[in-house]
Amino acid sequence: MIAILIAGNLQAYVHQREIMIHPDGWFGGQYAHSQALLAQFAADPPQRENLQSRSSDLFLDDQAHFLENVELSYLHLTGATQSHSPSQP
Amino acid sequence: MQSHFGAAASSTAKQWSLSSTILQNRPFFAQIFDPQINDWGAYQARELSYVFDLIDARVFAALLDHHVLVFVPLSGVLGLSALSAVYFWGARRVLALNGVALCDRQGFYYLISATFVVLILWLIAKVRGQSAERCYFRVIFVNAAAIGATIFYNRIFAPWLIYALNGYWPNFSYQQLPWSKLLDPALPAKTWHLFQQQVSFFFGNAPFLVLASIIVVAAIGIAWKWRRAINRNHLTLLAVSVVSIIAIIGLLATMIAPSGRLFYPRSFVLVLHVDGARCDSLWSQRVAQFSQSARPLASQPAHLCHDRNSDCG
Numbered sequence: 001m002i003a004i005l006i007a008g009n010l011q012a013y014v015h016q017r018e019i020m021i022h023p024d025g026w027f028g029g030q031y032a033h034s035q036a037l038l039a040q041f042a043a044d045p046p047q048r049e050n051l052q053s054r055s056s057d058l059f060l061d062d063q064a065h066f067l068e069n070v071e072l073s074y075l076h077l078t079g080a081t082q083s084h085s086p087s088q089p
Numbered sequence: 090m091q092s093h094f095g096a097a098a099s100s101t102a103k104q105w106s107l108s109s110t111i112l113q114n115r116p117f118f119a120q121i122f123d124p125q126i127n128d129w130g131a132y133q134a135r136e137l138s139y140v141f142d143l144i145d146a147r148v149f150a151a152l153l154d155h156h157v158l159v160f161v162p163l164s165g166v167l168g169l170s171a172l173s174a175v176y177f178w179g180a181r182r183v184l185a186l187n188g189v190a191l192c193d194r195q196g197f198y199y200l201i202s203a204t205f206v207v208l209i210l211w212l213i214a215k216v217r218g219q220s221a222e223r224c225y226f227r228v229i230f231v232n233a234a235a236i237g238a239t240i241f242y243n244r245i246f247a248p249w250l251i252y253a254l255n256g257y258w259p260n261f262s263y264q265q266l267p268w269s270k271l272l273d274p275a276l277p278a279k280t281w282h283l284f285q286q287q288v289s290f291f292f293g294n295a296p297f298l299v300l301a302s303i304i305v306v307a308a309i310g311i312a313w314k315w316r317r318a319i320n321r322n323h324l325t326l327l328a329v330s331v332v333s334i335i336a337i338i339g340l341l342a343t344m345i346a347p348s349g350r351l352f353y354p355r356s357f358v359l360v361l362h363v364d365g366a367r368c369d370s371l372w373s374q375r376v377a378q379f380s381q382s383a384r385p386l387a388s389q390p391a392h393l394c395h396d397r398n399s400d401c402g
Binding site: 070074 | 149151153290293
């Protein structure tokens with residue numbers, strides 16, 4: 001019985017996924033956002049070495065820099081990089 | 090991605106510098122008891138879920154640091170595994186309703202519904218003079234205590250902690266549901282439609298009409314076959330089942346009523362906790378919130394101030 005239910009849900013998976021990722025759908029915006037992040041990660045993944053050697057930690061906080069921002073935040077959190085004083089360039 | 094420190098940060102570079110110092114070593118509880126950042130100001134007394142969000146975001150960041158990009162949160166994986174374990178081991182053994190009220194407002198509803206069901210069982214046992222009456226009474230007492238503790242946490246303790254740790258009182262507007270929205274004439278039809286979708290989903294996407302027909306025919310067949318063996322216990326079980334179904338429909342109605350709209354019922358079933366008004370990635374927002382909390386304010390959103398040396402107020 002459980003196998004039948006699982007099979008039924010698997011069969012409807014594609015249909016449900018299309019509903020959810022449709023541009024006008026519930027997750028349309030999220031899907032587009034995730035795809036953009038995937039493309040960003042494939043083209044220019046955040047590099048710890050580059051961020052650690054940066055002279056400034058000021059950056060643009062938009063979608064195009066989202067992964068880079070997360071990486072930089074993680075480096076701050078783990079103490080892998082030092083924050084710069086706001087008074088210094 | 091707006092920070093609640095934005096107003097102060099954008100006023101003067103001096104204030105920015107001061108806030109930066111505060112955020113560099115932000116305590117764990119100050120991060121958790123901060124609905125202004127964690128839920129865009131919509132206080133829901135679900136700080137326990139923020140703990141999971143924080144863990145998820147840090148795991149996401151740690152994986153990213155190792156050049157791995159995963160969008161599935163750790164709590165989702167563990168939660169699904171735990172749900173499967175509960176299903177296979179039996180909810181009766183391991184289900185504890187008292188904790189869910191701290192994860193979301195739906196949990197509080199489940200807690201009240203379960204208490205109401207046990208209350209009915211207790212009243213039936215009392216009328217029939219059964220020995221199980223004391224057992225039911227203990228469960229009701231524990232659940233009532235949990236409800237009281239949850240109300241105390243929501244209205245008094247958590248707001249006080251938020252004020253003590255972050256200096257502001259939470260906004261309760263998200264928890265208010267005007268009666269006028271519950272009296273919307275279109276609400277019953279939307280709720281029933283959603284209920285059908287939910288039942289269908291949990292039964293392998295079988296059409297609701299087919300499912301309902303099977304259940305009704307099977308119930309009539311069983312009742313006819315065992316008609317002489319039917320006793321009060323069976324009728325009690327039937328009554329509890331009906332009350333449980335009504336409780337679920339009531340929950341769906343209260344979830345639809347605030348927006349008044351039901352865009353995609355099937356999607357709504359799958360993601361009951363997501364607010365459709367927010368089109369951006371909820372998961373990405375969570376990570377961004379973590380980022381805002383963890384990083385120094387010197388690297389806060391550029392739309393607040395593009396140049397740290399300028400006064401962008």
